[in-house]
Amino acid sequence: MTYYEHVPFRENIPAYTLGALDAEDVAALEVHLQTCASCRDELAAYRATSDNLLMSFPPQQPSAALRRRLQRQLPSAQKAPRPRLNWSLGRVAMGTAIVLLLALNVFSISQVRALQRQQTQLMDQMQNGQAALAMLSYSKTQTFPINTENVTGSLLLDKEYNSAVLILRGLPSITDDQTYQVWLIASNEERTSAGLLRPQVDQPFIAEAIHSMQELSNFVGIGMTIEPAGGSDHPTGEQVFRVDY
Numbered sequence: 001m002t003y004y005e006h007v008p009f010r011e012n013i014p015a016y017t018l019g020a021l022d023a024e025d026v027a028a029l030e031v032h033l034q035t036c037a038s039c040r041d042e043l044a045a046y047r048a049t050s051d052n053l054l055m056s057f058p059p060q061q062p063s064a065a066l067r068r069r070l071q072r073q074l075p076s077a078q079k080a081p082r083p084r085l086n087w088s089l090g091r092v093a094m095g096t097a098i099v100l101l102l103a104l105n106v107f108s109i110s111q112v113r114a115l116q117r118q119q120t121q122l123m124d125q126m127q128n129g130q131a132a133l134a135m136l137s138y139s140k141t142q143t144f145p146i147n148t149e150n151v152t153g154s155l156l157l158d159k160e161y162n163s164a165v166l167i168l169r170g171l172p173s174i175t176d177d178q179t180y181q182v183w184l185i186a187s188n189e190e191r192t193s194a195g196l197l198r199p200q201v202d203q204p205f206i207a208e209a210i211h212s213m214q215e216l217s218n219f220v221g222i223g224m225t226i227e228p229a230g231g232s233d234h235p236t237g238e239q240v241f242r243v244d245y
Helices: 003-017 023-033 037-055 064-072 089-136
Strands: 142-147 152-158 163-169 178-185 191-197 206-210 221-228 239-244
Touching: 003 023, 003 037, 023 037, 089 152, 142 239, 163 221, 178 239, 191 206, 191 221
Parallel strands: none
Antiparallel strands: 142 152, 152 163, 163 206, 178 191, 178 221, 221 239
16 A cells, blocks of 8 residues: 555544544544554554643643533433423313213212112002001901000011011101110010111101011010110110010
8 A cells, every 4th residue: 555545544543543533434444454554553653642641731620610500411400390281171171071970970879879768668668568458357367556655556466377567656766876676575574686677757657567587476575675776686775665465
């Protein structure tokens, strides 16, 4: 290779040493350096000169203002942008409509459940009324009057078919954490629960069928007390009435 052919490569050595040479020229120079000892010597001389220049000046500390300005430009110092709420009028209207629909659904469900409870109570009243009518039409049904200071009514008893119906008027008011409990009374005065009763407040009278797995003929009477909600294992509250048969 002639002298003039080395010139383009020699001219690129200073920029190569400083890392300021284009990638294409870097690749060409590095290929040339592999076969040219004189250019390698030239590169070594430039590197030694640049290293000496760097070591000839003591390191300088940046000013406080420059340090703060550089630190503010670091990625770690950049605050994440706060999310901006962009609620258009249409979105607000849609959100309001959804809330109203949910509220209407909740109200509708509560109304449906209330109607279902009322329907169940009415069905129970009809069944108990029909049972009372059926027992009154049966010749072997016994009728026992109930007459206390506040409560009046009757006990319809059919020992043959082990069925009984209470017809009551004037039950004393109870609180939400209380219930009426019916008891079967044995000859030794032991009580056996025959179910709980909580009629509607606005009912003028109630007809309640008594369902017992035991023979009613094994008992001598029926009574009622006011007990805590959920009932008791034995009578603990005020006696409402007692009828013996």
